[in-house]
Amino acid sequence: MKWRLEIIHTTKYTYDDDVFSSYNEVRMTPKNTSNQLLLSSSIAVSPRASLYNYSDYFGTSVTYFDLHRRHNNLDITSLSHVELEDPRGRGVRLTPAAMIGDDFRDAFSEYLATTTYTEIPKEIAEATYDSVASLDLIEDRIAVVMDFVKANLAYRSGITKVSSSAKEALGVGFGVCQDFAHVAIALLRSIGVPARYVSGYLYPNTDPQIGESSTGESHAWVEAFVGEWIGMDPSNGVDRINKLYVTVAKGRDYNDVTPFRGIYFGGQSSPPIVTVTMTRRA
Amino acid sequence: MTSPFDLYKENAGAFDEFIVNSNAQDENWLGLAKSIENLGLSELKRRAIEVEQTQSARGITFTVGGQERTFPLDPLPRIIAYDEWNKVELGLTQRIAALEAFLDDIYGSQEIVRDKVIPKRVIANATQFSRPAAFPLMEYQMRITVAGLDLIRDEKGELVVLEDNLRTPSGVSYVIENRRAMARILPELFENYEIEPVTDYPSRLLASLISQAPSQVSDPLVVVLTPGIYNSAYFEHAFLARQMGVPLVEPRDLFAKGNEIFVRTTKSSRRVDVIYRRIDDEYIDPVFFRPDSYLGVPGLVNAVRAGGVTIANAVGNGVADDKLTYAYVDEIIDYYLHQKPILKNIETYRLEDSDVLSFVVENADRLVIKPVDASGGKGIVIGSQATDQELEEVKAAIVANPRGFIAQRIVNFSTIPTVVGNNIEPRHADLRPFIVSSPDGRYVVPGGLSRVALEAGSMVVNSSQGGGSKDTWIIKGRSRQRIATSSQLQKNSQSQIAIDLAKESAQ
Numbered sequence: 144m145k146w147r148l149e150i151i152h153t154t155k156y157t158y159d160d161d162v163f164s165s166y167n168e169v170r171m172t173p174k175n176t177s178n179q180l181l182l183s184s185s186i187a188v189s190p191r192a193s194l195y196n197y198s199d200y201f202g203t204s205v206t207y208f209d210l211h212r213r214h215n216n217l218d219i220t221s222l223s224h225v226e227l228e229d230p231r232g233r234g235v236r237l238t239p240a241a242m243i244g245d246d247f248r249d250a251f252s253e254y255l256a257t258t259t260y261t262e263i264p265k266e267i268a269e270a271t272y273d274s275v276a277s278l279d280l281i282e283d284r285i286a287v288v289m290d291f292v293k294a295n296l297a298y299r300s301g302i303t304k305v306s307s308s309a310k311e312a313l314g315v316g317f318g319v320c321q322d323f324a325h326v327a328i329a330l331l332r333s334i335g336v337p338a339r340y341v342s343g344y345l346y347p348n349t350d351p352q353i354g355e356s357s358t359g360e361s362h363a364w365v366e367a368f369v370g371e372w373i374g375m376d377p378s379n380g381v382d383r384i385n386k387l388y389v390t391v392a393k394g395r396d397y398n399d400v401t402p403f404r405g406i407y408f409g410g411q412s413s414p415p416i417v418t419v420t421m422t423r424r425a
Numbered sequence: 426m427t428s429p430f431d432l433y434k435e436n437a438g439a440f441d442e443f444i445v446n447s448n449a450q451d452e453n454w455l456g457l458a459k460s461i462e463n464l465g466l467s468e469l470k471r472r473a474i475e476v477e478q479t480q481s482a483r484g485i486t487f488t489v490g491g492q493e494r495t496f497p498l499d500p501l502p503r504i505i506a507y508d509e510w511n512k513v514e515l516g517l518t519q520r521i522a523a524l525e526a527f528l529d530d531i532y533g534s535q536e537i538v539r540d541k542v543i544p545k546r547v548i549a550n551a552t553q554f555s556r557p558a559a560f561p562l563m564e565y566q567m568r569i570t571v572a573g574l575d576l577i578r579d580e581k582g583e584l585v586v587l588e589d590n591l592r593t594p595s596g597v598s599y600v601i602e603n604r605r606a607m608a609r610i611l612p613e614l615f616e617n618y619e620i621e622p623v624t625d626y627p628s629r630l631l632a633s634l635i636s637q638a639p640s641q642v643s644d645p646l647v648v649v650l651t652p653g654i655y656n657s658a659y660f661e662h663a664f665l666a667r668q669m670g671v672p673l674v675e676p677r678d679l680f681a682k683g684n685e686i687f688v689r690t691t692k693s694s695r696r697v698d699v700i701y702r703r704i705d706d707e708y709i710d711p712v713f714f715r716p717d718s719y720l721g722v723p724g725l726v727n728a729v730r731a732g733g734v735t736i737a738n739a740v741g742n743g744v745a746d747d748k749l750t751y752a753y754v755d756e757i758i759d760y761y762l763h764q765k766p767i768l769k770n771i772e773t774y775r776l777e778d779s780d781v782l783s784f785v786v787e788n789a790d791r792l793v794i795k796p797v798d799a800s801g802g803k804g805i806v807i808g809s810q811a812t813d814q815e816l817e818e819v820k821a822a823i824v825a826n827p828r829g830f831i832a833q834r835i836v837n838f839s840t841i842p843t844v845v846g847n848n849i850e851p852r853h854a855d856l857r858p859f860i861v862s863s864p865d866g867r868y869v870v871p872g873g874l875s876r877v878a879l880e881a882g883s884m885v886v887n888s889s890q891g892g893g894s895k896d897t898w899i900i901k902g903r904s905r906q907r908i909a910t911s912s913q914l915q916k917n918s919q920s921q922i923a924i925d926l927a928k929e930s931a932q
Binding site: 168200249252 | 544545546549550556557559560680681682683684711712716723724727730731
């Protein structure tokens, strides 16, 4: 069954002193995917700026703007409507043996290579590889990875930073969704499964009524290629994502999907106030 | 009178450009030797020192480790025959045309990967593959406006490609300044030889840059963007701006607004149409690359993407300089142009194949191992000259990261007579030709920068590592006033004149 969600994602920056100019990129527009249809979207910026849109290397919709008037706050609002259903998939599954061939590894090299965010200690990578080697089904192998993440990482904010790598998160044993995704990606790649980072929103209400608003959250999860791409959410221990998940961007790691990035000249910024309001509309 | 060339003797195994050509009775090389004999080596050196002093007084320098140095010019020119050069020129334009198509493709639909001519990983895992640059250019824009390739002459005497430099190659200012200096050191030879001119370069570059301005602009503003006076090639940036008659700007002089770029002036600001930039990709736009870069112009990449400004060279060319990409250039030429490569590569080992990797590890002492993404000779290990410890370290490094390196056979590249102390001795030299591309065609500077390793036997020619340079002469047709060196030579020349006349009348 399909439903329609409205997402209002606001980000508010306040500066302790005037900012003279800033250059910004926003990745906050949901994608079109096989289970997600983008019905409408808009991005509004205050102070007003002219917005420039393009689609980046990974096919993410990017909104760019620069500001040249003095300002001491910046508000970004992304409003979108999407129609979602649970991903159905075709059920195609490769055998682990089919995934070690040179052609396969080359075609997916982008999602098998280690990035700065997805580095993990060699011993962990090797131990994971050894522990799945006897399993014939790719999904069993992935289950081992998900169990490892569960056993070695606990959800707690404020310990890792936005710049923390998978190695650092594993080192302290705590992290947020970004860290869970990076650790899972690193382990999947270490067992030869192509994996990518997904950013988006998670609707917290499993049985929403039409017109009912909930406070959602920006979220990150993972896709693995097993013959087709399948989504899973390591921070919530969810094996298969469903229509609660709204996809915005996909990439090799957080760096490819950063929702807001840019540089500015002027006063210090306090941490942004981010709110995500999600409402079922149909 | 004895000639300073009497004692000249080539190094064993290397192709010496003077010995081979004078043995073949090449009148240009023999004429050069004769002139030096007439002049005397001490007079040649006296003139060279005089010119070098004026050069450093005029600020023709580069900076190494914060110290300004002149780039020593050897007063003996290198001569390349016109016919050979014609072939090299064709080879260079062919190679650049193919690499331009390659860059367009990999920053677009990546058909070469889809067709399995190049493995995906060669591109996707290249450190210089720039995802922010993955957008199509406008039809009036080039990715490789300026290329500076490094060639060497191998043991058989053939000029082969050592590496491609498609980012911000430098050295062309020395080509032009060396020519001016040589006209003062050996004016006699300039009267006798018809040397192909190199001074067209700035106007050719300017014409290319203007032709790449956003199309609605009638009187485009071109600027040269330099990181500033501490950059090792600052002299060249200032030189080219002056020669082209365009402003030399630093990043802080430029700003982006609404996908256009402006230069601050004392009164207000002016829109910039074309930026000839000499700042590396990594520093050019802190929105995308290093956010800590003060050298960049934030917003520049998106201004280019939106068509508001042209930058030359384009962002992302480094992936074609990757030495693993180099190993595929023959395939690249075949794929895009359906042609056979005119210029050869040096045989290169791709280490991702585990058999090749173990071969290279076993034979590291006989090979040269290079990091794929470094320039200026950094990180290169020449097996035959490395210590045991250096060899062990590089072996461990290539085993840990085979994608990060390539190996090549050690080429004992050619030597050229060079003034060393009170003698003339053979020294190894490479050649960096420069190619300017525009939507209308390509221009190759006749000759290029010959860089000489000043230490005996050394093969390190980089200016940053103590190399010198030579003026490179492409000599066209006949010398106007023939220099008699032997009756045999005269006889040859006369029959050659007869052939030339026959050709002329045939046209």
